[in-house]
Amino acid sequence: MNERPGNQLFDAYFTARDMREVFCDQGRVQAMLDFEAALARAEARVGLIPQTAVAPIEAACRAEQYDYAALGEAIATAGNSAIPLVKALGKQIAANDAEAERYVHLGATSQDVMDSGLVLQLRRALELIESDLAQLGETLATQALRYVATPLAGRTWLQHATPVTLGMKIAGWLGAVTRSRQRLQELKPRLLVLQFGGACGTLAALGAQALPIAQALAEELQLTLPEQPWHTQRDRLVEFGSVLGLIAGSLGKLGRDISLLMQTEAGEVFEPAAPGKGGSSTMPHKRNPVGAAVLIGAATRVPGLLSTLFSAMPQEHERSLGLWHAEWETLPEICCLVSGSLKQALLVTGGLEVDADRMARNLDLTQGLVLAEAVSIVLAQRVGRDTAHHLLERCCKRAVAEQRHLRAVLGDEPQVTAELSDAELDRLLDPAHYLGQAHRWVKRAVAEHSALTA
Numbered sequence: 001m002n003e004r005p006g007n008q009l010f011d012a013y014f015t016a017r018d019m020r021e022v023f024c025d026q027g028r029v030q031a032m033l034d035f036e037a038a039l040a041r042a043e044a045r046v047g048l049i050p051q052t053a054v055a056p057i058e059a060a061c062r063a064e065q066y067d068y069a070a071l072g073e074a075i076a077t078a079g080n081s082a083i084p085l086v087k088a089l090g091k092q093i094a095a096n097d098a099e100a101e102r103y104v105h106l107g108a109t110s111q112d113v114m115d116s117g118l119v120l121q122l123r124r125a126l127e128l129i130e131s132d133l134a135q136l137g138e139t140l141a142t143q144a145l146r147y148v149a150t151p152l153a154g155r156t157w158l159q160h161a162t163p164v165t166l167g168m169k170i171a172g173w174l175g176a177v178t179r180s181r182q183r184l185q186e187l188k189p190r191l192l193v194l195q196f197g198g199a200c201g202t203l204a205a206l207g208a209q210a211l212p213i214a215q216a217l218a219e220e221l222q223l224t225l226p227e228q229p230w231h232t233q234r235d236r237l238v239e240f241g242s243v244l245g246l247i248a249g250s251l252g253k254l255g256r257d258i259s260l261l262m263q264t265e266a267g268e269v270f271e272p273a274a275p276g277k278g279g280s281s282t283m284p285h286k287r288n289p290v291g292a293a294v295l296i297g298a299a300t301r302v303p304g305l306l307s308t309l310f311s312a313m314p315q316e317h318e319r320s321l322g323l324w325h326a327e328w329e330t331l332p333e334i335c336c337l338v339s340g341s342l343k344q345a346l347l348v349t350g351g352l353e354v355d356a357d358r359m360a361r362n363l364d365l366t367q368g369l370v371l372a373e374a375v376s377i378v379l380a381q382r383v384g385r386d387t388a389h390h391l392l393e394r395c396c397k398r399a400v401a402e403q404r405h406l407r408a409v410l411g412d413e414p415q416v417t418a419e420l421s422d423a424e425l426d427r428l429l430d431p432a433h434y435l436g437q438a439h440r441w442v443k444r445a446v447a448e449h450s451a452l453t454a
Contacts, residue, residue, distance in 0.1 A: 014294060016132075019339035022124050023332040029071070030063035031117035032085055035221065037061040039108055042216035048209050049103040056100035060092040080325075082110035107198055107206040107213065111231050111319065115195035118331075119223060122240065123192055125335045126184065132342040133181050133247070134453060139349050140174040141446045143167075148442045151431040152268055152359040153370060155260075160370050163363060163431040166269070166354065168438040169257065171445035173349075176250035178449050183243045191240050194218040197229025200318045232315035234327070241331050244338045245306045251341045252299020255292035258348060262289045268359045272351025291348040298341040305334050363431050368406030372396050374434040375410065375425070382419045391415055 011020060021027055040057040043049045066088055074084030086105045094101040105113075148167035153160045196214050197203060203210035218225040230236065261269040271291050308330045312323040363370060372392050380388035395416070399409045407429045410416045420428070427433050 014297065014340040015336040016128070016339035016343045019125060019128055019336050022121050022128070023336060025068040025072075026063045027121060028081070028117065029066055029068065029085065031120040032082060032113045033061035033063055033089070034120055035108075035113050035116045036086070036089060036105060038220035039105070039217055040103065041220050042213050043103070043106060045216045046209050046212045048206070048213060049106060053097075053100040053103045056093050056097035057089075057104060059096070060089055065092060080110050080114060081328075082113040086110075086113065107203060107210070108196065109198050111324070112196050112198070112229075114328075115231070116221065116223070118237075119192060119195065120221065121332070122237075122335070123223075125339075126188070126191070126240075128339060129244075129247070129335070129342065130181065130184055132339070132346065133177055133184070136342060136345055136349065137174060137177045137181065137449045137453065139346065140170055140177060141449045143349060143352060144170040144174055144442045144446060147354065148439055149432075149435075150354070150356050150359065151363060151435060153363050153365075160363075160366055162370055162373055163434055165435055165438045165442070166359070167442045168435075170349075171442040173250070173254045173257075174445045174449055176253070178445070178452055180243065180247045180250060181452055183246070187239055187243060189224060191236050192223055193226040193230075193236065194221060194223040195229060195231070197231055201229040201231055203229075231318060232320050232324075234309070234313050234315065234324075237327065237331055238309045238313060241306050241309045241334055244334050245302050248299045248302040248334075248338050248341055251295045251338075251345050254345060254349070255289075255295025255299070255341075258352075259289040259292040259296065262287075262292070266358075266362065268355055268362060270353040270355075271348050272353060291344040294344040295341050295348075298337040302334055302337055305330050305337075360431075367399060367404065368429050369396055369399065371429050371431065371434055372406060374428045375406075375416075375420070378424070378428060379416065379419060383415070 037058045040049065040054050044051045044054045066085070071081065071084050071088065074087075075081050078084050090101050090104050093104060144167045146167070147170060148165060150166040151163045152166050152169075154162050154164040194214065194217060196217055198205050198210075203214065206213055215225055258269060258271065260266065262271065270287070271289055273287070308326055312320075312326045312330075315323045372395075376388050376392040379391065382388075383391070391413070395409045395413055396406065398404075399406045402409070407425060410420075410425055410429075411422070416425075
């Protein structure tokens with residue numbers, strides 16, 4: 001069956017196609033049907049249902065056999081997607097094998113179908129996100145090493161501060177990616193678990209065979225059997241959503257940095273150019289950071305969605321009214337937004353265009369003021385911190401007032417030249433000599449990435 005018509009205009013911009021396939025109608029239905037087929041196999045393994053019932057049930061567990069539009073209409077009355085799907089599944093099976101239809105969905109409840117189906121979808125989503133994060137990490141590691149020694153103005157409060165390197169800035173992005181990859185690895189055992197509890201979580205309908213069936217079902221789906229069903233304990237899903245929120249925020253930081261560096265007044269780093277990319281409908285000269293916009297947009301949207309997941313946590317008793325329902329589209333949408341952000345991040349970082357000459361010119365925009373700290377630190381060791389600070393502050397004010405380079409003003413100041421030679425001043429006013437541990441930070445970030453990837 002075809003997908004129901006929807007809002008698809010922005011999908012290619014904000015969502016990766018492979019992630020949308022995971023959470024499209026067919027993806028959702030197939031995941032629930034995978035649960036039903038696995039349940040039949042598990043119950044046959046322990047002898048609860050005849051082995052002859054398995055094949056007819058499996059044959060009907062193919063999503064393309066179902067009318068998603070009809071299911072959607074039925075959900076409005078049923079209250080969830082599993083009820084009409086199980087009913088349609090039963091009809092599909094009964095048309096070919098009335099005996100097998102008796103064993104469909106035996107001992108399960110609607111939320112078992114939906115939650116376990118969701119976990120199957122999340123497993124695939126996790127694979128996609130981890131793959132893209134690993135690729136992004138590799139790209140950032142390469143770029144960080146490439147620009148490890150390329151100086152540019154560090155900026156605090158959006159003002160020129162002291163020099164950093166482009167490699168160090170990229171290494172900061174890389175470190176965040178590495179930590180997110182570590183978090184995803186750590187949460188997998190908690191997230192990828194079966195939901196199977198029956199009506200109220202006791203599996204009473206299955207009697208003494210309940211636990212063997214649950215174990216067999218977990219094995220069939222290649223999920224872990226948790227300590228108990230989690231119908232109204234939603235911390236697993238919220239934890240995953242939270243890590244996705246961190247990823248979105250980290251990518252938003254990356255996008256924000258690049259968009260600021262692309263500003264006309266800076267013009268230091270650019271997204272890769274492509275025909276028709278970043279243009280304006282009226283201004284032919286524009287080159288807009290359209291990739292960064294997706295990263296910032298996702299970082300802006302995901303926290304609101306994440307707040308919905310947190311708000312839905314205090315669910316009532318053994319089955320929730322409304323709070324569970326609030327999750328259904330929320331976590332998939334977070335996955336989709338993060339996937340689109342990752343795809344754009346890969347495009348942006350893989351083809352960064354860097355203008356090192358512009359960086360050097362921008363470093364000198366303040367005519368040496370960004371290196372006042374370097375001079376002050378050395379001078380403080382000779383005349384005292386307070387004296388050195390006030391002396392440099394006075395020289396900086398003179399440089400601005402007289403529109404002269406700080407080096408020239410310092411060269412005219414007897415208190416300075418009495419302590420620092422021309423060669424020392426020249427070295428102190430060279431950005432390449434005031435990069436501190438920038439090189440080391442890059443190497444450490446790359447090493448952590450490599451250790452995780454190995």
